Amino acid sequence: MVASELISNSIPPLKTSDSVRKSLERMTEFKLYHLPIVNETQFLGLLAEEELIEVRDGDLPIGGLPLSIMNPFVYEDTHVYEIIRLFNQLQLSVVPVLDYKKNYLGLISINNVLEYISDIYAVKEYGGIIVLEIGNRNNSLAHMAQIVEADNAQILSSYVQSFPESTKLEITLKINKTDLSGIIASFERYNYQVKAVFNSTLSDNGIDDRYNSFMNYLNV
Numbered sequence: 001m002v003a004s005e006l007i008s009n010s011i012p013p014l015k016t017s018d019s020v021r022k023s024l025e026r027m028t029e030f031k032l033y034h035l036p037i038v039n040e041t042q043f044l045g046l047l048a049e050e051e052l053i054e055v056r057d058g059d060l061p062i063g064g065l066p067l068s069i070m071n072p073f074v075y076e077d078t079h080v081y082e083i084i085r086l087f088n089q090l091q092l093s094v095v096p097v098l099d100y101k102k103n104y105l106g107l108i109s110i111n112n113v114l115e116y117i118s119d120i121y122a123v124k125e126y127g128g129i130i131v132l133e134i135g136n137r138n139n140s141l142a143h144m145a146q147i148v149e150a151d152n153a154q155i156l157s158s159y160v161q162s163f164p165e166s167t168k169l170e171i172t173l174k175i176n177k178t179d180l181s182g183i184i185a186s187f188e189r190y191n192y193q194v195k196a197v198f199n200s201t202l203s204d205n206g207i208d209d210r211y212n213s214f215m216n217y218l219n220v
Contacts, residue, residue, distance in 0.1 A: 001116060003083060003097045004076040007106035011094070013038040014047060016063025020055045023047065023062055032093040032109060037062065037069070041103040043096055045069030073098050076105055084113060121174065122156035128178040131196040132171040132187065139169055147190065148175055151182045170195065 013036040014023050027035055033049040051067045073096040074083055086095055087110060097105045118124060132144070141158060148155050154176050161170040175183065178199045187194055 001080040002076065003074045003078045003080075003095075003108060004105065006080065006083070006108045006112045006116060007097055008109050008112055009106060011035075011107060011109060013096075013104065013107065014062060015039060016044070017061050019059050019061055020052050020065070021058035024049065024052050024058070027052075030109070034070075034093045036094065036096045036104065036107055038104045043073060043098055043102065043104040045071050046073075046092070046094070046096065072096070074108075075100060080113070080116060083108060084117075087113060120157065121159070125156050125174070125176065126178070127156055127174055127176045128180045128197070128199040130173045130175065130180060130184065130187070130194060131198075132173070133193045133195045134169050134171060135167055137167075139171070141171075143190075144171070144173065144187075144192075147186045148173070148183055150186065151177075153177045153183060 011030050011032070012026075014026065016037060016039055018026075023035065027033060027049050034046050036046050037044040047062065047067060047069060052062070055065060070090070072086060072090055072092065074086065076097055076099050078097075083095055086092065093110050094107045096107050099105055139160065141155075144158075145155055155173050156176050157174040159172050161172070163170070180197060184194055184197060
């Protein structure tokens with residue numbers, strides 16, 4: 001997935017002739033706290049809500065104000081991982097997309113990114129989750145998939161988390177069934193450490209106790 005595939009066509013940019021009031025109203029309408037300023041196809045910068053709310057006269061055009069304009073953008077073929085990094089690094093609600101002639105093509109909103117993440121991690125799909133802790137030399141997703149498929153199930157998504165100054169990895173697997181007791185038993189038989197389980201029928205190996213403790217906590 002690249003930037004051009006994530007552009008939202010429903011959110012128009014601001015123009016230098018737009019008033020402070022109109023700019024704030026548009027941010028409120030789309031639940032954003034940044035919007036790009038564009039004249040014709042020329043991207044001029046990214047305007048922040050916090051700058052506008054300090055202006056007392058709402059009828060003033062934004063083009064004549066001494067505002068701190070940011071200039072982050074991505075090119076149309078930028079990979080989604082780089083886009084997510086930019087969102088996180090600069091704490092943005094939108095990222096403008098340009099072509100290689102610096103023409104403005106559109107913007108990506110944080111909601112576009114969240115929807116993409118929801119899709120690639122199969123968040124909306126029915127199933128359960130197993131979290132494994134393994135050594136970084138034992139990271140064989142093919143073997144994990146074999147264990148899951150042996151129980152007539154499939155891995156819908158997975159991701160790996162590493163930790164500073166540790167040789168351990170945390171592997172999270174989303175699986176297309178909620179009764180994970182057989183898969184858990186198989187992982188433990190192959191000496192995988194099952195760190196956590198969600199949305200499953202839990203086996204009676206100590207996980208029941210942790211589950212009941214969690215439910216008691218929720219009922220406090």
